[in-house]
Amino acid sequence: MPKTTVEEWIRAQNGVAHTSARHLAGFSEHSVRRDAVDIDVLERVQWRSRAADDLAARVGDRSDSGPETAFIALMHGIGVAVRQQVWVDGHPLDALIGERLGIQIDGFAHHGAAKDRRRDIRADARLALRGYTILRFDVQQVLYDARYVEQMVQGAIAQGLHRHRTRA
Numbered sequence: 001m002p003k004t005t006v007e008e009w010i011r012a013q014n015g016v017a018h019t020s021a022r023h024l025a026g027f028s029e030h031s032v033r034r035d036a037v038d039i040d041v042l043e044r045v046q047w048r049s050r051a052a053d054d055l056a057a058r059v060g061d062r063s064d065s066g067p068e069t070a071f072i073a074l075m076h077g078i079g080v081a082v083r084q085q086v087w088v089d090g091h092p093l094d095a096l097i098g099e100r101l102g103i104q105i106d107g108f109a110h111h112g113a114a115k116d117r118r119r120d121i122r123a124d125a126r127l128a129l130r131g132y133t134i135l136r137f138d139v140q141q142v143l144y145d146a147r148y149v150e151q152m153v154q155g156a157i158a159q160g161l162h163r164h165r166t167r168a
Contacts, residue, residue, distance in 0.1 A: 067105045067107060067139045067142045067143060068084070068094050068095070068105050070142050070143055071094070071095060071103065071105055071137070071142050071149070072084065072095065074142070074146050074149060074150060075095070075097070075153065078150055078153075078154065080097060080153060080154075080157070081097070082095045082096070082097055082103075083095065083096045083097075084096075086102075088102070088127060088130070088132065089123070089126050089127060089130060091123045091126070091127070093134075097153065097156075097157065097162045098157070098162025098163055099162065099163060099164040100131055100132050100133060100161065100162055100163060100164055100165075101132070101133050101135070101153075101156055101157070101161050101162035102127060102132050102133065102134040102135070103134075103135050103136075103137070103153075104120070104134060104135070104136045104137070105136075105137055105138075105139070105142055106120070106136055106137070106138045106139070107138075107139050120136070124136075131164065131165060133156060133161040133162075135152055135153065135156060137149050137152075
């Protein structure tokens with residue numbers, strides 16, 4: 001896929017000006033990861049808000065989707081450190097908080113069929129047997145019910161689910 005020019009990128013941003021800063025940064029990181037636009041291009045965009053500018057400054061190439069980027073921004077906003085695209089047991093976690101709290105952001109592209117759901121259930125079971133807690137959120141929750149997502153993550157952290165537990 002050819003890289004986007006600065007002018008095309010700015011026109012695209014103007015076309016989606018009604019979306020939130022999290023959506024814009026998510027779209028941007030996804031575009032970088034898919035090699036559709038250079039980070040250098042993003043640095044030159046005149047963002048319409050301080051929040052969008054701050055998020056754009058954190059755009060990298062770790063997220064597989066815009067909602068993953070939005071989740072990372074959400075966690076950053078509440079002071080939770082997150083590692084992205086961590087492989088455990090041959091399965092990628094979209095995010096890992098601490099040593100044992102895995103996060104999966106389920107979009108529609110890879111979760112639309114029953115076989116996809118079964119694949120995820122199997123992976124979650126294997127990870128649970130290895131001492132991981134997996135929280136799954138869908139795109140709707142991450143983008144439009146951020147408070148719920150924050151509460152679930154904070155609740156899991158409060159219970160110590162992000163820590164490695166050893167036998168006493």
